[in-house]
Amino acid sequence: MFIKIDLEADIPIYEQLKQEIIAGIAKQALLPGEKLPSVRGLAADIGVNLHTVNKAYHQLRDEGYILIHRQRGVVIHPDGMAQADEAYMEKLKESLHPIIAASICRDVSSEEFQQLCASIYETYNPRKDDEQ
Amino acid sequence: MFIKIDLEADIPIYEQLKQEIIAGIAKQALLPGEKLPSVRGLAADIGVNLHTVNKAYHQLRDEGYILIHRQRGVVIHPDGMAQADEAYMEKLKESLHPIIAASICRDVSSEEFQQLCASIYETYNPRKDDEQ
Amino acid sequence: MFIKIDLEADIPIYEQLKQEIIAGIAKQALLPGEKLPSVRGLAADIGVNLHTVNKAYHQLRDEGYILIHRQRGVVIHPDGMAQADEAYMEKLKESLHPIIAASICRDVSSEEFQQLCASIYETYNPRKDDEQ
Amino acid sequence: MFIKIDLEADIPIYEQLKQEIIAGIAKQALLPGEKLPSVRGLAADIGVNLHTVNKAYHQLRDEGYILIHRQRGVVIHPDGMAQADEAYMEKLKESLHPIIAASICRDVSSEEFQQLCASIYETYNPRKDDEQ
DNA sequence: GTGGTCTAGACCACA
DNA sequence: GTGGTCTAGACCACG
Numbered sequence: 001m002f003i004k005i006d007l008e009a010d011i012p013i014y015e016q017l018k019q020e021i022i023a024g025i026a027k028q029a030l031l032p033g034e035k036l037p038s039v040r041g042l043a044a045d046i047g048v049n050l051h052t053v054n055k056a057y058h059q060l061r062d063e064g065y066i067l068i069h070r071q072r073g074v075v076i077h078p079d080g081m082a083q084a085d086e087a088y089m090e091k092l093k094e095s096l097h098p099i100i101a102a103s104i105c106r107d108v109s110s111e112e113f114q115q116l117c118a119s120i121y122e123t124y125n126p127r128k129d130d131e132q
Numbered sequence: 133m134f135i136k137i138d139l140e141a142d143i144p145i146y147e148q149l150k151q152e153i154i155a156g157i158a159k160q161a162l163l164p165g166e167k168l169p170s171v172r173g174l175a176a177d178i179g180v181n182l183h184t185v186n187k188a189y190h191q192l193r194d195e196g197y198i199l200i201h202r203q204r205g206v207v208i209h210p211d212g213m214a215q216a217d218e219a220y221m222e223k224l225k226e227s228l229h230p231i232i233a234a235s236i237c238r239d240v241s242s243e244e245f246q247q248l249c250a251s252i253y254e255t256y257n258p259r260k261d262d263e264q
Numbered sequence: 265m266f267i268k269i270d271l272e273a274d275i276p277i278y279e280q281l282k283q284e285i286i287a288g289i290a291k292q293a294l295l296p297g298e299k300l301p302s303v304r305g306l307a308a309d310i311g312v313n314l315h316t317v318n319k320a321y322h323q324l325r326d327e328g329y330i331l332i333h334r335q336r337g338v339v340i341h342p343d344g345m346a347q348a349d350e351a352y353m354e355k356l357k358e359s360l361h362p363i364i365a366a367s368i369c370r371d372v373s374s375e376e377f378q379q380l381c382a383s384i385y386e387t388y389n390p391r392k393d394d395e396q
Numbered sequence: 397m398f399i400k401i402d403l404e405a406d407i408p409i410y411e412q413l414k415q416e417i418i419a420g421i422a423k424q425a426l427l428p429g430e431k432l433p434s435v436r437g438l439a440a441d442i443g444v445n446l447h448t449v450n451k452a453y454h455q456l457r458d459e460g461y462i463l464i465h466r467q468r469g470v471v472i473h474p475d476g477m478a479q480a481d482e483a484y485m486e487k488l489k490e491s492l493h494p495i496i497a498a499s500i501c502r503d504v505s506s507e508e509f510q511q512l513c514a515s516i517y518e519t520y521n522p523r524k525d526d527e528q
Numbered sequence: 529g530t531g532g533t534c535t536a537g538a539c540c541a542c543a
Numbered sequence: 544g545t546g547g548t549c550t551a552g553a554c555c556a557c558g
Contacts, residue, residue: 012548019230026233038530049550054531062326065237067404071444071558073530084238092240093248095231098151100252101158103224105197106216110253114246116225120232121242139334144542180335181543276533283494290497302545313535318546329501335543337545348502356504357512359495362415364516365422367488369461370480374517378510380489384496385506408557445558 002029005046013048017056025065025076027124033078036066134161137178145180149188157197157208159256165210168198266293269310277312281320289329289340291388297342300330398425401442409444413452421461421472423520429474432462 003020005013024030036042039057043050057074060066064082067075084092103113135152137145156162168189169177175185189206192198196213200206216224235245267284269277288294300306303321307314321338324330328346331339348356367377399416401409420426432453433441439449453470456462460477464470480488499509 014548019233022230022237023233026236040530050531051551052549055548057531068531070403070409070530072403081237081239084235084240088238089240089248092231092235093252096249096252097255098154099224099227100249101151101155101256103216104158104253104256105154105213106220107213108216108221108224110250113253114249116221117228117232117246117249118242120225120228121236121245123229124233124236139336140331145334146542184543187542278533283497286494286501287497290500304545314546315536316534319533321546332546334545345501345503348499348504352502353504353512356495356499357516360513360516361519362418363488363491364513365415365419365520367480368422368517368520369418369477370484371477372480372485372488374514377517378513380485381492381496381510381513382506384489384492385500385509387493388497388500410557448558451557 003042003046005048007048014052014056014059017046017053018060021056021060022065023124025081030076032076032080034076035072036074036076038073135174135178137180146184146188146191149185150192153188153192154197155256157213162208164208164212166208167204168206168208170205267306267310269312271312277316278320278323281310281317282324285320285324286329287388289345294340296340296344298340299336300338300340302337399438399442401444410448410452410455413449414456417452417456418461419520421477426472428472428476430472431468432470432472434469 005016037045039050039053043053057066057068061068065077067077069075137148171182171185171189175182189198189200193200197209198206199209269280273280301309303314303317307317321330321332325332329341331341333339401412435446435449435453439446453462453464457464461473462470463473
């Protein structure tokens with residue numbers, strides 16, 4: 001696993017964990033059905049309390065990213081995520097609004113902004129041959 | 133002022149306040165040099181604690197959006213904002229990363245995402261000369 | 265508050281807490297908008313850890329029973345609950361199935377069962393004049 | 397046997413097993429005296445641990461649903477179940493209470509609830525002589 | 529060995 | 544003073 005946590009950041013550890021795992025899924029480093037480390041294992045790995053990992057896992061489960069399986073432990077949701085529904089798009093919009101407003105205040109043009117987004121999208125493109 | 137606060141949201145009130153003011157600046161409803169309500173006045177208006185408004189104003193000042201004069205009160209920064217520097221772009225990127233990763237997991241394409249951004253940009257376009 | 269917890273029961277404390285509060289709402293002992301005790305207050309009251317109360321409150325929030333309000337603390341959801349949707353009815357059915365199957369094995373007739381349900385429904389009828 | 401286990405559900409597997417067998421008895425797909433698969437056989441069939449099947453069988457025995465003979469293996473209790481006694485009715489009531497309270501909060505009327513129960517009862521009615 | 533629950537006690541952000 | 548986060552350590556249910 002490639003999980004890196006910044007214990008000093010002002011973003012909660014469990015939130016960072018969630019983001020790292022979501023990023024892993026987005027760039028297909030974590031594939032549907034793949035097993036994630038156990039709560040205790042991951043907690044020990046990154047040096048945090050097991051409750052912190054537990055909270056991240058549970059929220060990921062509630063949001064549909066993973067399954068907590070009785071036998072196989074914690075796995076990436078085998079069916080992939082549900083597609084974006086209206087509720088999600090609304091939430092997305094809500095979260096982009098303040099970011100875009102601040103960018104406008106700093107004279108970031110719509111084109112610059114979109115180009116930035118495009119370049120970030122590229123980051124997650126798994127381009128099957130870029131490892132090795 | 134058109135400030136609407138959602139006391140039930142899980143975003144801190146001072147943060148919502150900041151976002152509302154930044155949004156006002158972005159859509160040029162608040163122009164450089166324009167006077168903002170006093171801490172006390174605004175706090176009374178929207179029914180929140182003095183400290184909360186104070187915190188929002190001070191952070192806005194620290195980020196260059198407003199000036200706090202002992203006598204003239206609080207005004208939108210008369211020179212406009214500094215343009216986006218590298219540090220800002222970096223921060224922007226950081227904040228977009230998790231949003232985009234989650235969107236990819238839900239099959240939102242780069243094009244859809246950019247179109248959403250464009251439509252939000254439109255929201256802030258004041259071309260209608262609707263104030264004054 | 266009329267919350268009674270059985271620390272010996274094999275049903276988790278946080279679950280009992282949830283049920284007690286839901287029962288309170290059902291019998292209108294807790295009205296929309298009404299304030300619930302603080303996490304720490306309630307925990308001290310019933311002699312459990314604050315995390316246990318916290319978990320109950322959060323799940324109740326996620327299920328729409330309560331709001332965790334920045335200023336007013338924890339309150340019963342002021343708009344009342346959403347009505348039962350299809351998903352809820354499905355879940356209801358799922359939970360009744362094993363109960364009814366076991367009852368059939370013990371020769372409890374459909375009529376007896378329904379009468380039992382009716383009598384439980386009565387229990388929650390707030391019959392506005394039965395207190396005082 | 398028609399036993400279906402959902403390994404991703406949050407109900408323990410042994411509990412699901414019990415429910416499936418009880419449901420089978422209720423709809424008379426399993427008749428008094430009928431032989432059930434051996435612990436090993438069933439465990440292999442549905443791909444779970446021996447202990448899990450064992451636990452389910454032993455609890456079913458303790459509750460009077462089945463008999464476990466050292467030689468003849470596991471059979472549905474040949475005399476049928478004991479009828480519901482007061483203790484059972486009390487337990488039944490206990491288990492219905494939280495379900496009904498939650499339903500009231502969602503505006504499910506007593507009539508709707510009873511109708512749902514009736515329709516579930518129908519599900520278990522074997523009147524179609526479909527076995528044998 | 530896995531996750532689920534609970535406790536005790538701490539620090540911080542928010543209002 | 545409120546809830547939010549985190550830690551450390553414990554016991555239990557499950558498989």
